[in-house]
Each structure stands twice: as structure tokens, then as C-alpha cells.
Amino acid sequence: MQPHFFYGTLCHPPLLEAVIGRVPQLVPARLEGFAPHEACREGQGLGFPILIETPGAVTRGVVADLTEAEAERIAWYEDGYDAEIRELETGAGSREAKLWLPQADRWEVGAEWTLGDWAPKWAALKTEAARLFIAEAQAVGPDAANARYHAILVRAASILRARAAPMAQDLRRDLQDGDIKIDAQQTAYAKFFAVEDYKLEHRLFAGGMSAKLDRAAFVSGDASVVLPYDPVRDRVMLIEQIRTGPLARGEPNPWMIEAIAGRVDPGETPEEAALREAGEEAGITIARLIEAPRYYPSPGAKSEFVYSYIGIADLPDEAAQLGGKADEHEDIRAHLVPFERLMTLVATGEAGNAPLVVLALWLAGQRAALQRMAGVA
Known part of the structure; x- marks a missing residue:
């Protein structure tokens, strides 16, 4: 058996079980000279800690004895860390154990980290992601699974949202145990x-x-889509960018006219994603989100679920600009379009994608009320 010292998310028993398949005996221990801080990237917390050498500090955690196979799974999971053997203090005295220290310059150092602060926001998500990660690591290898870890987190968040807010059931089959058997x-x-x-x-x-x-x-993963609408000027903002799907189908011109959209990132809500994407793709601020239909765009083959919104915004002429995130190689052009032209684009098929069509038709039904609320109708 190999002793391991856990000081971060693996101190959460359900997450540890998701990684190694069981909850071993966890013995309280402490490591002197280090303090746990949140790992960050571009100022954003990533939901796990890193140990920073800090004179006089004490990091409290647990020691567990693992089998060789369990230790290998921990090594898969601790991507970006290097293992070291350190001396710890336990209630029974000193002992040595393996722990994981962050690779140099891998992450930015955030605020001090505690399991109690971490758990309400991250525990369920990270535990579900750990289950998915181990399954993928076994199927495609740990390197490939770690390269996809952000996508795994996105999927885990989608699973949790589906469980927390399942689709309404009135006309559909009343699902019973045994109705689906996955062999x-x-x-x-x-x-x-x-x-x-x-x-x-x-x-x-x-x-x-x-x-x-x-x-x-x-x-x-799940996606958020928002159609910015200015009820005073009665116009919307559309974006244009090249899309691989139409290109693969053989569409002669794969540049698409769309609503603003993007994946819901781990740790954020669909509403937060819609507001973030409006800033990233078009450089605008949404004053208020109005919920529109939620749906599976292609349930016969895709797991994607779409949260859609009308976004009330101020859209003067100068709001139309080039946008997109350079580090994601996005090249986006914004268009300001009167409402009537939007409906023409839907009718001619130039607005040829489901999220924009759904939002255009939804806006058509809400438009008069939104203009009355803005005092222009």
C-alpha cells in the first residue's frame, strides 16, 4: 500500500470515491511550510487548490493508503502536478506520504483555499466530472482525457442541470424502472x-x-443563445461567422447569420453565459434577459441542450463592430438589423439556423409588449 496526502478536492470523500472506486480510511494529517491557494487562469478561479510554499503556514488534510492501481488513477487525475514524498504530522506521530505539488508557472495563484468554501459551488460538479474523467481515461488514455478535461467539466455541468431541471412531462411516456436497458x-x-x-x-x-x-x-455541452433587441429602435443585433457544419454539408457559402451563442462554462449559469458571450462576441452589455424556449436542437443524434434568451440592449449605430476572442480564433462581424428585415431573413432562409429562427419567432410574439414596456408603443 502507498500512503498519499490529500489536501484539496480529494479530501471530499465522494470525489475520491469517483476517482479510485472506494473511500479508504482517511487519517487527519498536516503539512508544515505550505498553504493551499486556488489555482487561477486569467484571474478566474478553476475550482481546485495548489500548494504554495509559505514559511510558518500549515496545510491540514488526510492521509490514505492506496493500492498500486488506485495510486495510478490518482496520477491520471493530478495532471499538472508533480509527486513528491514529504514528512507529515498525524495524531500517531510523523510519517512520510506522497503529495502533489503544482508544476512551475502552470497556474496563477489565487486567494487562500478551503474545502468549506469550495464545496457549495464545486463539489457536485467536480465529483461528476471525476466519474466521467476516469471512464474516458480508461477508454482513450489519461493524456487524451486530460486534454479534454474542460470539455468533460462542461458535460458534467450539463448532466447536473438535466437532473436538477428535467423537461416537463405531461404528454410523454411516464418513465418506469427498466424502460431503458443500456447493455x-x-x-x-x-x-x-x-x-x-x-x-x-x-x-x-x-x-x-x-x-x-x-x-x-x-x-x-449545454449552450446559451441570446438575440439582442433594442425596443426603442426596434432592431436586433445579429452576428456573422464561418461555420464548419455548413462547410461539411457542402454549403457553397459557410458564413452564417446567427444570434450570439456559446457553451455554458463550468461554474456559471446559462444566464451568465449569455451575458458573457454578448461581451466576447459583440462587445455589448445586455440590460435584461428574457427567457425564451429551451430545447434539444437535434435530439436524434446530439446531447446539446440550448437555453435561449431575448436580450434587451441599447443598440446605437456604433454598436456594430468586429468581435470574438482572439485566443479562440473567433472572427465575428456584427450587424444591426431592423425587426422587419430579421423576419425577411427568416422567410428567405438566410437566417438558416434553428436558434435564430426560434428567437426571431419568439421575439415576434413578445415585440409589442417589449415596446410598450420601453414606452414607444
């Missing part, structure tokens, strides 16, 4: 997105179970 699930492809193969059976409407089916799902 096998494999990851066929995993990079920015993933493709999963399923072998499954399901309950038939006529009774009994289906034959064994071979199905695939294109797995991506």
Missing part, C-alpha cells in the same frame, strides 16, 4: 466534442422490449 456504452471519438456508441433496448409502446439497438450520440 454497452463506449467512447468512439473524444476531442473538443465526443461521440459515444450505445447498445441498448427500450420499452415499446405496444409492450415488451425492442430488439438490441446500435445507436450513437454526438456529445457536447
